[in-house]
Each structure stands twice: as structure tokens, then as C-alpha cells.
Amino acid sequence: MKRTKSSRQTQILAELDSSPSLRVAELARRLDVSTETIRRDLDELTTQGLLNRTYGGAVRPLSSEPSVTERHRLYVEERQRMARAALKIVGDGSVLMIGSGATTVHVARRIAVEMKNITVITHSFGVATVLAFNPTIKVLMLPGDYHASEGATVGVHTVSFLGNFYADYAVTGASGLAADGPSEALLECGAVYTAMVARSAKCVVVADHSKFDAIFPSRYAPWRDVDALVTDAAPPDKLAMALRQSNVELVTAS
Incomplete structure (x- = not known):
């Protein structure tokens, strides 16, 4: 069953809570969608201020970093x-x-x-x-x-x-x-x-x-x-x- 865009993006943010750095290819594999779809999701979430896009993936928002x-x-x-x-x-x-x-x-x-x-x-x-x-x-x-x-x-x-x-x-x-x-x-x-x-x-x-x-x-x-x-x-x-x-x-x- 295909996830809706909303549920997919919710899952991306949940993944970001447990792993402060995410890769596009890994997210695409986990969510069973194309890398292009994941990139669009990351761009939208970045626009909303919920994450920061990086080369090949995403990290937590500005000034937010996990403990050492x-x-x-x-x-x-x-x-x-x-x-x-x-x-x-x-x-x-x-x-x-x-x-x-x-x-x-x-x-x-x-x-x-x-x-x-x-x-x-x-x-x-x-x-x-x-x-x-x-x-x-x-x-x-x-x-x-x-x-x-x-x-x-x-x-x-x-x-x-x-x-x-x-x-x-x-x-x-x-x-x-x-x-x-x-x-x-x-x-x-x-x-x-x-x-x-x-x-x-x-x-x-x-x-x-x-x-x-x-x-x-x-x-x-x-x-x-x-x-x-x-x-x-x-x-x-x-x-x-x-x-x-x-x-x-x-x-x-x-």
C-alpha cells in the first residue's frame, strides 16, 4: 500500500529524530519510493523549516544537533x-x-x-x-x-x-x-x-x-x-x- 505524501513526510521527520543525518537513497529504500520523490519531500520540508537539505540527504534544522x-x-x-x-x-x-x-x-x-x-x-x-x-x-x-x-x-x-x-x-x-x-x-x-x-x-x-x-x-x-x-x-x-x-x-x- 502506497503512503500518502503527508504520512511519508511524517515518517521522514520521525526517522530524523532517531538519526540526525539522512541519505536520500536510504530513505527511498525504506519508504519504497523513488529518490526523486524523496528529494521533493525534503525540499518541501526544508521550505517549512523542518529540516535542512544537504548534499545527498538532510540534517536537523539550523542550530539543532544531537549530543556528542x-x-x-x-x-x-x-x-x-x-x-x-x-x-x-x-x-x-x-x-x-x-x-x-x-x-x-x-x-x-x-x-x-x-x-x-x-x-x-x-x-x-x-x-x-x-x-x-x-x-x-x-x-x-x-x-x-x-x-x-x-x-x-x-x-x-x-x-x-x-x-x-x-x-x-x-x-x-x-x-x-x-x-x-x-x-x-x-x-x-x-x-x-x-x-x-x-x-x-x-x-x-x-x-x-x-x-x-x-x-x-x-x-x-x-x-x-x-x-x-x-x-x-x-x-x-x-x-x-x-x-x-x-x-x-x-x-x-x-
């Missing part, structure tokens, strides 16, 4: 590949700044396995925890207000403390990747990432394909301040052009 615990369950294999690719870039660093997020924790886990005798400055408890397995890595935990859903410290004290340090690399995640730069759903985390980028010689952004063309409130850096983007798929044309124009190294860990 939820995000850890998504794109695990992709993030593992991205982490290995990121290590090839930052592996020569001796001081790193690492932002919060699910993907950056994967990067930190690879750092704990492959690097030694370095210093990592972070506001993420998840990053600090996985680095603790390597006793040769010195972890400097940033002070600040604890943000429970992100598992990280944020606020004026966090940003101010960062001003005392320099790093070889800043490694940050992103809620969205648009033509004018990476953005973050949490304003407080965006402020921390901006400070990390400013205090580091180079910046590496690690973010999966579900972030393509998504825009969130805090654009924490223009692409000209980013040295490399590590992702798991080729970005859409507009984003790819913006990366080329800003001389951002694109590393696709596919």
Missing part, C-alpha cells in the same frame, strides 16, 4: 578512515590543539596509537580520555564551564586560557561545511574553535559528508584560515570551488 554521545554512533567506519588520513597531516606536530566532537575523538585515538612525546591542548573530555592511554602524551585540559551535551569546557575562561599558547596544528570538527567556511551548532564551541585556529600555525578540519552544504550559527573560520579539510566523500561543486579558491588541501578518505 549520539554522534559517536554515526559514520564510525568513515571517521576511522578520516582519522588515519588526518594523522598523515599532523603527524609531524609537537603541540596540537584539538576541539570537541565525535570525529576529533577518532583522530585523538589514532594520535594515542601513532604519536609520542607531544603536547595536546583540548577542551574535550572525550579527547583527553582516549589520549590518556599513551603516557608519553602530555594533555593540557582547558578550564571553563562544562557543556554536558558536548562533553567539553566552553566559555570566556576557555577562550582566554588559549591565548597563552601556540600550537603547530589545530584539529577541529564542524557541524556544517558551506562555501564561506566551517560552522558550528554551538556558539560556545565555535568561539573555542576560532581561538584554536588563531593560535595555531595550521588548521585541519575533519568532518564527514553529512556536513556538506549545512549551515549553523557559528562560522568559526573562513576557508582562507583553514589549511586542510579531511572528509570521506567528494564535496559538491560550490563547496569544492570555495576550497580551491582558498587553497585548502582536500583529503578524501574514501
Whole structure:
């Protein structure tokens, strides 16, 4: 029995509640309709402000993102590949700044396995925890207000403390990747990432394909301040052009 458009779109929103990022092909399979039908549904729901269209799918609306615990369950294999690719870039660093997020924790886990005798400055408890397995890595935990859903410290004290340090690399995640730069759903985390980028010689952004063309409130850096983007798929044309124009190294860990 074919679903009505209303029931189909209700089901799409229900799926979005349990999985914060949806792919067109997967939705078409689940709902037994064509990908063209799903794209029309997503366009209508976007117009209504109920979701945001991305390259190949949809995400939750602007400024809405699941907790870091939820995000850890998504794109695990992709993030593992991205982490290995990121290590090839930052592996020569001796001081790193690492932002919060699910993907950056994967990067930190690879750092704990492959690097030694370095210093990592972070506001993420998840990053600090996985680095603790390597006793040769010195972890400097940033002070600040604890943000429970992100598992990280944020606020004026966090940003101010960062001003005392320099790093070889800043490694940050992103809620969205648009033509004018990476953005973050949490304003407080965006402020921390901006400070990390400013205090580091180079910046590496690690973010999966579900972030393509998504825009969130805090654009924490223009692409000209980013040295490399590590992702798991080729970005859409507009984003790819913006990366080329800003001389951002694109590393696709596919």
C-alpha cells in the first residue's frame, strides 16, 4: 500500500529524530519510493523549516544537533578512515590543539596509537580520555564551564586560557561545511574553535559528508584560515570551488 505524501513526510521527520543525518537513497529504500520523490519531500520540508537539505540527504534544522554521545554512533567506519588520513597531516606536530566532537575523538585515538612525546591542548573530555592511554602524551585540559551535551569546557575562561599558547596544528570538527567556511551548532564551541585556529600555525578540519552544504550559527573560520579539510566523500561543486579558491588541501578518505 502506497503512503500518502503527508504520512511519508511524517515518517521522514520521525526517522530524523532517531538519526540526525539522512541519505536520500536510504530513505527511498525504506519508504519504497523513488529518490526523486524523496528529494521533493525534503525540499518541501526544508521550505517549512523542518529540516535542512544537504548534499545527498538532510540534517536537523539550523542550530539543532544531537549530543556528542549520539554522534559517536554515526559514520564510525568513515571517521576511522578520516582519522588515519588526518594523522598523515599532523603527524609531524609537537603541540596540537584539538576541539570537541565525535570525529576529533577518532583522530585523538589514532594520535594515542601513532604519536609520542607531544603536547595536546583540548577542551574535550572525550579527547583527553582516549589520549590518556599513551603516557608519553602530555594533555593540557582547558578550564571553563562544562557543556554536558558536548562533553567539553566552553566559555570566556576557555577562550582566554588559549591565548597563552601556540600550537603547530589545530584539529577541529564542524557541524556544517558551506562555501564561506566551517560552522558550528554551538556558539560556545565555535568561539573555542576560532581561538584554536588563531593560535595555531595550521588548521585541519575533519568532518564527514553529512556536513556538506549545512549551515549553523557559528562560522568559526573562513576557508582562507583553514589549511586542510579531511572528509570521506567528494564535496559538491560550490563547496569544492570555495576550497580551491582558498587553497585548502582536500583529503578524501574514501
